[in-house]
Amino acid sequence: EVQLVESGGGLVQPGASLKLSCVASGFTFSDYWMSWVRQTPGKTMEWIGDIKYDGSYTNYAPSLKNRFTISRDNAKSTLYLQMSNVRSEDTATYYCTRARIRGTTGWFAYWGQGTLVTVSS
Amino acid sequence: DIQLTQSPSSMSASLGDRVSLTCQSSQGIGNYLSWYQHKPGKPPKPMIYYATNLADGVPSRFSGSRSGSDYSLTISSLESEDTAIYYCLQYDEYPYTFGAGTKLELK
Numbered sequence: 001e002v003q004l005v006e007s008g009g010g011l012v013q014p015g016a017s018l019k020l021s022c023v024a025s026g027f028t029f030s031d032y033w034m035s036w037v038r039q040t041p042g043k044t045m046e047w048i049g050d051i052k053y054d055g056s057y058t059n060y061a062p063s064l065k066n067r068f069t070i071s072r073d074n075a076k077s078t079l080y081l082q083m084s085n086v087r088s089e090d091t092a093t094y095y096c097t098r099a100r101i102r103g104t105t106g107w108f109a110y111w112g113q114g115t116l117v118t119v120s121s
Numbered sequence: 122d123i124q125l126t127q128s129p130s131s132m133s134a135s136l137g138d139r140v141s142l143t144c145q146s147s148q149g150i151g152n153y154l155s156w157y158q159h160k161p162g163k164p165p166k167p168m169i170y171y172a173t174n175l176a177d178g179v180p181s182r183f184s185g186s187r188s189g190s191d192y193s194l195t196i197s198s199l200e201s202e203d204t205a206i207y208y209c210l211q212y213d214e215y216p217y218t219f220g221a222g223t224k225l226e227l228k
Contacts, residue, residue: 035217045157045165045208045219061216062122095164106212107155109176111164 002026002110004096009115012086022079022096022112029077030054033105036070036081038092039114046092048081050105086119093117123148123211127220133228140196142223144209149190153213156185156194158205159222165208169194201227 008020022034035050049060051070058070069082079096093114100109124147134140144154152172157165167176169185172192182197196203204227209220 039159043206043222045159045210045222047210047217047219050217059215100170106153107167107170107210108157108165109167109170111166113164 002098004098004110004112006094006096006112006115009094009117011118011120013121014087014119015085017082017084018086018117020081020083020094020115020117022081024077024079024096024098027098028102029072030074031102033099033103034070034072034079035097035099035105035108036068036079037095037097037108037111039095040089040092048094051079052105053103083117086117088119091117091119122216123150123214123218125209125211125218125220127207127209127223129223130221131224131226133226134199135228136199136201138199140199140203140225142194142207142225144192144194144220146190146192146211150211150213152187153211154185154187154192155210155212157208157210158203159208160205168207199227 003025006022012018036048049070051058055072071080095114096112097108098110099106126145128143154172156169159165172187173185184195186193206222206224208222
């Protein structure tokens with residue numbers, strides 16, 4: 001069974017940094033593109049970015065590219081999202097997702113339960 | 122960026138009704154559109170991919186269709202468990218983009 005478990009969320013002050021993790025199990029992590037998606041309290045869904053199965057390539061939403069970095073450790077089956085200089089508008093639930101087909105990017109067939117990030121002083 | 126416009130933003134329907142939700146793309150995305158069902162406290166659930174394909178485990182009362190740049194998610198006979206927010210996502214071109222969602226409630 002595919003499982004994605006996010007962690008690292010919590011209350012963080014504006015301007016701080018935060019690193020989210022997503023531990024994957026039930027599949028060969030190093031075979032799949034992975035993405036981060038977030039949902040704001042206002043229910044807006046936003047794609048943050050994705051990373052190729054071998055970690056060699058990343059894509060980002062232009063509005064987040066300068067502050068967010070996606071990485072992965074295939075030996076640990078773990079996906080990361082490094083957030084820097086966070087703002088109140090980054091308050092959201094962050095989801096780790098997996099593409100359906102090995103070796104390709106695309107729609108999000110599997111989702112983690114999400115981790116809540118609240119940016120507030 | 123590709124804009125996806127979902128309509129209506131919210132709607133209410135009765136049990137057994139046929140319901141159609143629409144997602145219009147600002148430019149051509151072929152069939153690279155998927156639909157997600159989101160209920161409070163749960164992760165989004167994939168419903169449709171490649172515009173018309175049912176995701177694993179999705180009941181057959183759900184279907185997806187396309188007419189030009191308009192994409193639809195149809196529920197043939199509404200059940201109480203179908204109340205949720207439904208989002209469309211285009212994955213034809215980076216950055217991937219979501220629609221604003223349609224909130225579906227029971228009348």
